Amino acid sequence: MFNADSNFNKRVIDTLTEMGNIGAGNAATSLSVMLKTKIMMSIPVVEMCDFEELERVVGSPESIVVGVFSTISEGFEAVIAFLLTVDDAELFVKLALGEDAGWNTEMGVSAISEISNIMIGSYVASLETLTGTKIRYSLPEVCVDIAGAILSVPYIEYSQVNDESLLISSELYVGDHKLDGHLIMISYENSYDLLLEKLGIGGTNG
């Protein structure tokens, strides 16, 4: 995925993959405890992708997704998002509330928002511990819409820097069942320079 002229090197990709792995691992553990269910996340894929690839993260760009988004503004810049299909959202609401409350109700949306808040919080907390850097993130916001439309929001933001976004994406498993949903971080190529420097990697130009 990385262009030959990009400053990215294998060490940077490996480091971002490991960062994402620690973040996703902690998020999965918190969620497992909260839902009393085995939740796992795959080792993340780190790639530079154009919008066509980004909007297909959860399948077709036309599919309806339940997305919970938070902006990271201190430490590095990124949008962290928990993207679920409608079926995935239904499953999480059932696990959280122990009944068929329906994701598309006030209780359902509130449960998904809280689940996401806990996941994103532990993801970010583990990055803070790892890098010794303060990371600030916004309260998560839920948006249910066409995948292409909601993913265009972070893409537009970062397209002001690069035409390609940097994507760190983990798949989710509930028990042995693989979801179509993903936990993703979208940012731009040099966004993690500060964190990489803290880890002695010297940023994307090093």
Added chain:
Amino acid sequence: MADIIRVGIADMNTCRTPDMITTIGLGSCVGVVIYDGISGLAGLVHIMLPDSNKINNNANKLKFADTGIDLLLEKLISEGIKEYSLKAKIAGGAQMFNHILKSSIGNVGENNVIAVKNKLSELKIPIISEDVGLNFGRTIVFNPETCELAITRAGAERYII
């Protein structure tokens, strides 16, 4: 067989009857359709940002309202659109989130709509109908034969403007 020609983000294309032209998932982006209602020729550009002068990364002119509409019009003229009968329909420009990413670029959707309207007015192309703003994504399909712009959004019936 009629085809439906797809236009990606920050992209444009043209179509002739019986083909139709579409763009999927307009969030804060604006889809601008230009047609003449006579020749059966129409064009669509998927605008992402209002102003190419405010962004350093501006090599792709189709991203911006100020430059993208010019390029679409140039292409349509080269393909023989009737310049005395130009019309436009626009859709998109929603605000998908209330808080997320608002700080740095403000309400992109609203700014995109304003920029598109200014550009069309400068080119003296009247806007026949529009479906802009609010907080939901839109998928649009334009049929140059009927000059109808069909809009699909999550959880609602398809409608025509």
